[in-house]
Amino acid sequence: MILYRYWQALAIMTAVSAGVVHAQGPAPVAAPTAATAPLPAEAFARLPFLQNPELSPDGTRVAVKMAIKGEQRFAIVPLDDTSKLVMISPGPNDLNSWAWVNNDWLVATIGATAPVEGDSWYLRRTIGISADGKKINVLGKDLAAQGADDILWIARDGSPHIRLALQTSIYRDTAGFWPEVRDFDVTNGHSVQVQPPRETVMDWYADGTGTVRSGLAYDDDTRSYRLLYRDSAAQPFRTLVKAKGKDADLGNTPAMFLPEPGKALSISDADDVTALYPLDLATLKTGAKLFGVPGYDIDSIISDESGTRLVGVQYTDTRPRVHWIDPALADIQTKLDAAVGTRTARIVSWSKDFQVLIVHVGGPDRPGAYYIFRQAEGVMHMMGTVNEALGLKAYAPVRTIKYKARDGLEISAVLTLPPGKEAKNLPLILLPHGGPFARDDESWDWWTQFLASRGYAVLQPNYRGSSGFGTAFTKKGRGQWGLAMQDDLTDAVKWAADSGLADAKRVCIVGGSYGGYAAFRGAQRDGAVYRCAVSFAGVSDMPAMLRYDGAFLNGGRNKDYLRDQAPDLKAVSPLYGAAQFSMPILIMHGKKDTVVPVKQSRDMAAKLKAAGKPYLYIEQPLGDHHFTREADRLEFLKALEAFLKEHNPA
Numbered sequence: 001m002i003l004y005r006y007w008q009a010l011a012i013m014t015a016v017s018a019g020v021v022h023a024q025g026p027a028p029v030a031a032p033t034a035a036t037a038p039l040p041a042e043a044f045a046r047l048p049f050l051q052n053p054e055l056s057p058d059g060t061r062v063a064v065k066m067a068i069k070g071e072q073r074f075a076i077v078p079l080d081d082t083s084k085l086v087m088i089s090p091g092p093n094d095l096n097s098w099a100w101v102n103n104d105w106l107v108a109t110i111g112a113t114a115p116v117e118g119d120s121w122y123l124r125r126t127i128g129i130s131a132d133g134k135k136i137n138v139l140g141k142d143l144a145a146q147g148a149d150d151i152l153w154i155a156r157d158g159s160p161h162i163r164l165a166l167q168t169s170i171y172r173d174t175a176g177f178w179p180e181v182r183d184f185d186v187t188n189g190h191s192v193q194v195q196p197p198r199e200t201v202m203d204w205y206a207d208g209t210g211t212v213r214s215g216l217a218y219d220d221d222t223r224s225y226r227l228l229y230r231d232s233a234a235q236p237f238r239t240l241v242k243a244k245g246k247d248a249d250l251g252n253t254p255a256m257f258l259p260e261p262g263k264a265l266s267i268s269d270a271d272d273v274t275a276l277y278p279l280d281l282a283t284l285k286t287g288a289k290l291f292g293v294p295g296y297d298i299d300s301i302i303s304d305e306s307g308t309r310l311v312g313v314q315y316t317d318t319r320p321r322v323h324w325i326d327p328a329l330a331d332i333q334t335k336l337d338a339a340v341g342t343r344t345a346r347i348v349s350w351s352k353d354f355q356v357l358i359v360h361v362g363g364p365d366r367p368g369a370y371y372i373f374r375q376a377e378g379v380m381h382m383m384g385t386v387n388e389a390l391g392l393k394a395y396a397p398v399r400t401i402k403y404k405a406r407d408g409l410e411i412s413a414v415l416t417l418p419p420g421k422e423a424k425n426l427p428l429i430l431l432p433h434g435g436p437f438a439r440d441d442e443s444w445d446w447w448t449q450f451l452a453s454r455g456y457a458v459l460q461p462n463y464r465g466s467s468g469f470g471t472a473f474t475k476k477g478r479g480q481w482g483l484a485m486q487d488d489l490t491d492a493v494k495w496a497a498d499s500g501l502a503d504a505k506r507v508c509i510v511g512g513s514y515g516g517y518a519a520f521r522g523a524q525r526d527g528a529v530y531r532c533a534v535s536f537a538g539v540s541d542m543p544a545m546l547r548y549d550g551a552f553l554n555g556g557r558n559k560d561y562l563r564d565q566a567p568d569l570k571a572v573s574p575l576y577g578a579a580q581f582s583m584p585i586l587i588m589h590g591k592k593d594t595v596v597p598v599k600q601s602r603d604m605a606a607k608l609k610a611a612g613k614p615y616l617y618i619e620q621p622l623g624d625h626h627f628t629r630e631a632d633r634l635e636f637l638k639a640l641e642a643f644l645k646e647h648n649p650a
Contacts, residue, residue: 001151019250041641043389044450045634047072050370050384052348053358057305062358062372062383065095070630074098074108074132079372086133093626096124096149098581099301104131105160105186107139108144109149113594115349116146116170121631126164128186137189140182143168152181152206156305156627160187163194163212165204179204181212198237200551202226207257208307214240214254220556225250229281231261241284242534246560252277252284256303259308265290265301273297276313291323297468305352316468318412319344319364319442328354332375339380343368362386364398364416364442365449386444395419396452398442403495405464405488409476412469413461413492415501416438416448418650426457427650428502430522430530432489433460434513436477439468450637451510455650459496463488481542482521482572483563489518490529505531508648510640512626513596519585520574520604527582532647534586534640537625540604541576542569548597578607584614586643588636590623616643 033125047067054063062077076086090110096384098108111124126149128137140148148166150377155161163183169176179470181204192214194364195204211233217226227247229240243250254264255276266279266286275292278309279285291400292298302312302322311326324330329347332354340361348370349358353374362368367387371380385391398416403409417423429451433440442458444600448458462469463485465477477485486555489509496502509522509530523533539545542562546569549558566572574581585608598619605617618639623632644650 021150029317036491038453039389041389041450041634041637043628044453046070046387046389046444047628047630047633048367048386050386052098054098055349055356055358055384056100056102056103056131056344059356060103060632062349063098063100063106065098072628074129074131076106076129083393088129088136099151099154100291101128101154101160101162101186102158105129106131107151107154107162107186108586109151110412113592114467120594121146126151126166128160128164128184128189130187135187137186139164139184139186139189140166140191141189145170145176145180148229150179150202150204152212153208153210153307155210156307160185161210162186163206163210164191165195168197172362175199177203178628181206185449198228199208199225205254208259208303213257218554218557223248223557223560227253231281237269240281246557246564252279252286254281254305256310257308265310267298267301269297269471272472276301277562290327291316295469297470299468316439316441318348320348320476332357333648336373355584358383360386362444362649363394364444365394366390366392366639367394367444368392395449398448402441403461403489403492405484407484409488410466411461411463411488414442414448415460415461416445416452416458418452418455418457422454423457423501425503426501427455427506427648428496428508429456429458429644430462430489430493430507430509431458431460432509432511432515432518433466434511434515435467436465436481436485436514437467437474438462438465439586441468446633447510451644454641456644457496457502459492459502461489461492463492465642478564479566479627481517483566484526486509486518486521486525489522490526493529506648508532508534508644510534516596517574519574523583523585524574524577524580530583532584532586532643534588534643535604536588536636537590537602538587538601538604539596540574540600542566542573544575544600544603545596575604575607578604578611578613581608581611581613581615584643584647585616586639587617590620590625590632592623592627595625 046097049067051065052631064075066073066075074088078084081649093110093112096109106129108419109126111118112123124147126139134502145167150165165179165181167179175197178197180197183194184191200219203216203361205210205214207213215228223246224244226242227240227250230237241250252266252268256265262281264279266277266582268277274297276290277286292514293315298315304311309400312322312324314322324333327487342359342606343467344362346360348360357373359371367390369385372381373380396416396419399417400412402412439462451458465485493507497504507530509519511519516535519533519535520540522530546562574619587601587605589598591598608615627633
């Protein structure tokens, strides 16, 4: 049995540094030279200046990701003296999440790709950060293997403790490959084991007291699942429910443990769309529905700081919303809604006593700003705009439309119109989302707003297989990659043309990830529909993706998923139909993409070149799958604008 400890080979923490600095805003963007000229691409390409601000329990500090001169930083801002802002550079690491432990300490999760035994792995860590920025502790640095960022619980009594699940070995034949749970003191990194590893259990879940109450076991060889459960730490785990096979369903499982013994809350799709129900853990039966939205899945639940009391339910209909259960938050939301008018106000964080809150005010047509709201004052004070170059003004209008696919299925789509132009005979960009298990809604989107600013109508269909519209709608996408899912996209174009909105002769398909695949597929098979195509980080070769995803942990399950996406994966892979491409295509891909390998676009470009087809391939050496670098965003927008100006001018 060999224990491989990454911390010696892992350089991801060595570049993390902290210091007290004065806040610096992003560099200004030059104003347009004429009143009618659109803002430059630089304005839309900016990383959000502020992201996911979190208030300390006492409401005196804010922890937030900031973009400074195109690079991301982590900041801790004292609200009584912002000049004492603490700025922490994540170095080469992704800063994935953060949370306050108490008023003096935070935890953050980070990750980076690093070489491990001749291969590149994405390694994940958790760090403790003092609120003054003077101390940073890597939790489990002498123990952690590849995964060490699963925070199960944070103490809410003021003590500096968390419970963290982490792997201690990369080797599957060792016990340490399966995560154990440890209680960490974030001030010094000291820890004790509270739950030993258990074979096949990769995911542990704790209740509001920190007790590990359940574990999800999965055996990839047999495609079998087990949900383990216990009522208290004094009891052994028992198997609550089993399921086996590629379509295995564990049924009703706990989403939040309640203080009452054997009681929990569950998010269930018993009525097709997911809703919230009480759950009896002895029988796994649900009670009367607590909250649901007809026609739409709920997204998640929000608990109070104890983790045992429900305060809100998040859901998305035409846009993200929160149904507040807590009367104090519900009352504040009502007052905020009345104050902001046509804009939307979203409570994103609050102090322990609910007296200080952070509120985002914006809309689908504006990136907006974050505000500090103190109930005693009843006034919102601006923290900062999300995008200084764009400010608070409204840009392109956004609304949701519905259309019928050729088989009668009703599909919603998000429509963004170019400002100042009549919604008639417009050039159209069809922009399918990635995923494909995802969805678009009426939220601010820098791609669509940039395209609309250049004179294009932008249509984002939530084609079959998208999430958020119930289980039956999602299942309609099964086996339909490049087939009925692609038909849904062409049917959206037909709706736009038939309604008079779009010029059917001026349509381009643009997308990223699965949307990039759809752009490849559209260029291959729908020459009569589109004039050009743009693929960012798109999939071109499904059999190759099956091999790639199958090489990871639980690769058998990954292969099952991909095999189910079409009756013949090769037949719907654009790579093997390069000779059928009938339009110019722009292909862009980041070399550091770990979701869709850059080889997918490299190979597609090579096939198009061999077939004598018109294409432009741009590879971003430092680019990833999510446009985390401002420079990559800007390069993409400029290339996109130039390509559209040549092949589908507005």
